[in-house]
Amino acid sequence: MPHTFRLYGWMLLAAAAVLLLARAPNYDPLAVDLSAQLRPPSLQHWFGTDQYGRDLFSRVLAAGPLSFAVCGFATLVALFVGGSLGAVAGYRGGWIDTLISAIVDSLTALPALLLALLIMAVLGPSATGVAVAVGLASAPSVARVLRSSVFSVREKEFVSAARLFGTSETTIFLRHVAPNCVTPIAVVAATLAAQALLIESALSFLGLGAPPPAATWGGLLADSRQFIMTAPWLGLFPGITLSACVLAINFIGDGLRERFDPGLQT
């Protein structure tokens, strides 16, 4: 079952990639055409046009790389910040662990949205800002996961064995601990990537997404709200694209989980 899901995931993602790679003919996603506002889907405009007469298909395509960039960068930020905090806390233990755990706890006590809002507001509107905000807001959960998995690997006997050869702690971490934490990281990364797309869309909805005119899928979806009754296609296509991608990433994540540790599936 999970393998089928994973297959669906890859297929959906592949379909999305094909769509992204194919350039829509002749439309600049930013080109305003005031003679073609709010046109429903047609042969010229596959997904219709928005209130400025921009071709929605081109915009959805153009939004893909940015959406993925934001989501990818956010994931990287979360993995880097949360990962290094978690790894240090889990591997060193002791007071360092206590300190880092306290900081991570404080950060969690600050709701992710508030943190993202504040970071976004401070960094100013940019796709990078969104990514950093989303990444930092998700960092505590990565820190937790990594801390516990590093902790469990650290207690493994092959680590003791390496220590008996006089191997340095850094080498032990790099040679033995880190490679064995790749799986939980991969699973967390998939979850995070899916979450990042959704959080970005929520931030867009609250007016704090990646700034126009370039748009992410979340941004397109959030903007479509104004026309939900007269031009439902404006929300439908970005919404379906976004959800399909999140779905795909979630399936991949689930597949990874089932594949690597059938015991722990949360």
Add this chain to the structure above:
Amino acid sequence: MNLASRLAVIAVLLAAVAGCSRAVGTSPPPDEIRIAIPSDIRGTNPGVDRDAITDAVLAHVVEGLVAYDENFHVAPMLADTYEVSSDGTRYTFHLRTGIKFQNGARVTSREVKWSWERLLDPKTRFLCRDWYDGTHGIKISAIDTPDSLTVVFHLANPNYLLLEQMANFQCLGAVLHPDSVNASGHWIKPIGTGPYEIAQWRRGQFVLLKRFDGYRPRPEPRSGYAGAKQALAKYIRWDVIPDAAAARAALYSGQIDIVTGLQPSDLGELASEPSIRILQSPSIEWLALLLNTDDPILKNKLVREAIAHAIDYRALAKGATFGRARANPSVISRASPYHDEVDEQGYTYDPEASRRLLREADYRGEPILLQANKRYPAMFDNAIIVQSMLRKVGLNVRLEVLEWATQLANVPARRFQLMSFGFSGRPYPLFAFQSVLGVMHENPWMQWQNGEALKLAERASVLPEAANRSKLFDDMHRLMLADVPMINLYGATVIDAVSDRISGYDAWSAAKPRLWGVDIRAPSGRPQ
């Protein structure tokens, strides 16, 4: 409990929820009008705790001596008649007889004097005290009450625009009963003379107004903020709905009767609802593009002119408003009686000229940031379209979408290059000019500094004949076009939508909803 019985319980609960929902009435009570406002009122202290929405709500509760009518002429309100001395320093108001405050007390000159002296007292922190303290010309030096129904305002210098200023709805010069404040001068609540009084204010949710039964409407027909203000509905509830789409949804589902300040882009959606009536009027609010004349690139007038010629104003106005508005190069609204053919003069759309000017200016594609925000859709739409047009002539314009608070803070800080901006309506041309024209180091809000124009402005307020002022305003418009400190794009459109439950409502260019003279029809066959 086994799974089957659990499922049964769930089914019953679901059915119960569905059943309940049928029984819940979502429409307002039969004697209450509900109108959506995008944000809560700031307070109940007129002119002190204020913004446009607070002004609009409190305009139902308090009144001034004079008021603007539908076409922005000054008309009497609490004053029955008034005279201006020929030297322009003495204004005499004769109050209407037999009108009462909402606490039952009669309105006399004593309360008028008290109200105005309170406003002029710096301790009150009346936000528009600068209108009357000489900053902009008018300085009220004394207020006399020769008898209980006569009030005389003395000015330090001649000025013929006191009435226009007093009638201004931006900062209500409200006449209040002294019991509105306590012994130590702290604000309690407004005891005014308007057709409604505040019954309940649940912060963040709604303001409920109740009909003041002792109100005596003026004999003239309803017109703008002037004329008869007949309170027909017993209650008016101003529901705070920050989200425009939610407000529309509420209108369609019958929870709200009136939604104001709609966007042209909503019209298609509104038209598809048979039970909704759409009311439109050209607004005195206007949209503009600000050009920072201190900016290294934009201080070159050639670049500014190039920008001015690169914009297709007709297409912009049409595209941004779905054909609802026409381009207006002037700060004077088409709704204003002062708008004349000179105000129609603007920049021509001439991309070739624009490119030429850019070459002359030696512009080499330096990036120019255009600031906009998403809070006000019109500003955002204009920015998108203007950017697209400017790029066509080779201007490397990038869009910078900021949060409204940030963008607003950038205006007085002059932290911008181009900015898509909007101005709230000024009922009188000079006030419109004065919202952008001034000495920048004295007032950082000012976008345009021109000695000649400042002199013209000064002359306009000491010119007794209204007709002669019009020529001065024309000259000011020409000077503005020549300086290109900002480019006026078009006047906004007031779009209000009303459910068919309501009769007698009309939109007004001032973009102020007026709920007097508005009634609730007998219930039709709508689902309750």
Add this chain to the structure above:
Amino acid sequence: MNSGERQYILDLKNLSISFGDRHVVRNASLRLERGEVFALVGESGSGKTLLGRSLLGLLPPAATSAAERLVLDGDDLSKAPQSRWRSVRGSKVGLIFQEPMVSLNPSLPIGTQLAEAMRLHTKLSLPKIREMACELLAKVRVPDPAAALHRFPHQFSGGLRQRIMLASVLLPRPKLLIADEPTTALDVIVQKQVLDVMVALTRELGTTVLLITHDLGLVAKYADRVAVMRNGEILESGKVDTILTAPKHEYTRNLLASVSRVFEGPHSKSNAPALLQLSNVRVSYSSTGSSFLGSRTGPIEALKGISLEIKKGETLAIVGESGSGKSSLGRAVLGLNRISSGTIRFDDLLLGPETRRGTRALGGQAQMIFQDPYSSLNPRMRALQAVCEGLLQDRSLSSAARTERGMTALQEVGLAGYESRYPHQLSGGQRQRLCIARALIVRPKLLIADEPIAALDATIQSQILDLLSDLKRAHEFTCIFISHDLAAVRRIADRVAVLCRGELVECGSTEALFETPRHNYTKQLLEARPLLLREENGNYRLV
């Protein structure tokens, strides 16, 4: 025919179980007489557990099974639907598992769990059931049975939990009790207590017992009849005495040979200088667990002042039950655990509580083999990589030289040709061989083997012990052999140290200790563990 069947509580004929096209049990036939203790013996993967489960109709969903005949107390259940099985389970057949820690529901009180089967299968009132439960708990020697009913499983020790399990299963008076490795997870002394209670009680109640085990010692001690299983097939069955004295099948003979040890005389070199001296070593763990799920009972003293001397070239066995501190001792010697007081002198090196980085100071002169060959190998390293790891510290070696030494080491432990396998591609015994190669490649002076064979099957255990002896002869290292398995200890050790609750209770030569144990605890240990010994005439004798 009927009367013949009556004497059998279970008559199983030609049972086959398969997962897809993988057959795990093939044509197994068994007949259990009423009231007997029947042992089913086999190593891991022999299919004995699945056979046991199929007698309750409790196979995993992916498994398919078919039997020509499965008659349980007169009912043929070979084609019974689940509903019919449900009425059989608990009431006619009971099941006890290996792991007492997870076989009782942690969130329900003991009483509720005991009553569950009774309420299902009888119409007795709750007070009556409780009364019966108390009675039975008393019989399995649970102290204060009435109070115990209200307590939760975690409030009991492992041995008590297994006895409560026993009571819970026997409460509805099943005709057949399937005990699947019921004591494997317990310490020897506790093991004996539980099994004694079980056998006594089932004999009293007349319950037939199917004892599934890998331990021939237990079979010899408790069972009446035995069947030997391998690769899903029953090789032979019969009376225990017969099988032990005259095993027909080759495999049975091997099995017997591997578990019973010929007493090998000690090769003690008592005049050699000491390699390792421990004086008054204490180790304590603070229980500041990172999670609040951990117990928090203050610091635990794992070693309470141990003084010990190990001579160059000898093999010292450290014996004790779980929690006796024997592993802590090994880890403390290697500097893997910080000692809280005392000193350890290794050759010329003095390690005290204040010495930091003790492990690195040893510089690879002491190595360790761990109990669990699964977690002692990095799952992401191939065999050759793993073996060569110890050589990486020696910068003077070229990578070719390293590879060569690695290959030699692998060959030495019989893993030639396996150099590019990952740990999960190796069997348990192969993994342990790999661990031995990895430890010995740096030519350590001291090798600590911490329960190196506990996780392995009997035949493999024997091979690993042989390998260790061979390598020791070839490389002449000193060895500390930590184990709870007295048979293995007797076979390999020169001297034995007995640890009990962190204290050294007895230490002496293997022969002396086994023949004339002085300390009471040592005696208990020796008694609890049934040992099979081969006598000169080739027969096996239980000691």
Add this chain to the structure above:
Amino acid sequence: MTYVLRKMAMVLPTLLVVSLTVFILIRLIPGDPVLLMVGDIQNPQAIVDARRSLGLDQPFIVQYFLWLKSVLTLNLGHSVVTGQEVTTLIADRFWITARVVVVAMAVALFFAVPAGLVAAWQRGRLADRSIVFVSILFLSVPSFWVGLLLILVFGIYLHWFPTIGYAGVAYLVLPVACLALAQAGSFVRLMRASAIDVLRMEYVTHAYAKGLSDGAVLLRHVLKNAFAPTLTFAGWVLGALLAGAAVIETVFTLPGLGRLLVDSIYARDYPVVQGIALFVACIYILMNLLVDMLYPLLDPRVRL
């Protein structure tokens, strides 16, 4: 008990870190509450006056200590925008958020727990596949989109429920549904995962070996043991949501805490943002403590 005390000891530093972070960040944002207040009146003097009267002309550190001092007396100050007491403001708004969130969580758990249990039990079969698919689907759709669709269908086309504002239970139906849908997905997955773990336990086999039926095993033995991780997670989510479900509150125009927070950030209403941050941190800590204290009820092995 020591556990609770140790947790308590962490409260104060956490609150200090949170409040200082928020205090600094909110002031780093460009924009000025006073400009927004004064709005379309270009009167520089009014801005100076307003700033002084709000104490915003003081140095940053002074502002922080003044604020801390008043917090110690449980006074969170007054809103810059409306002048309301921050404590009443938060109390009013929190009540609405709390109702929606708590009910939504209850609804989500009510459906998700049995669904997860069934999925685990039927692992690999059609029921499991469908439940997993639907739950991943719920997880993959932006909740505001779901909200908009709910409004469109149930509010506008069917007129079943009111769609905006808050004036009674009926107003909560759609927000609750939306929020429950958004949360149910992860609960189902978590419940399924932990139920699968529990189903592998020998006590489950033992329960079957006693002759118990599937339903009895699931309800008596699996449910309680598998629910503990879900409870922890639910408590965590509840804490996070009580901090404000800004998106849902925006979609349905509920005057809840999340909406207040977003609006206050936009309006640069410093005292309100600070107050909410502090309040939310307290709620979060409290929720965690609550979950920890509930845990022993489900798992008697755990003692505090």
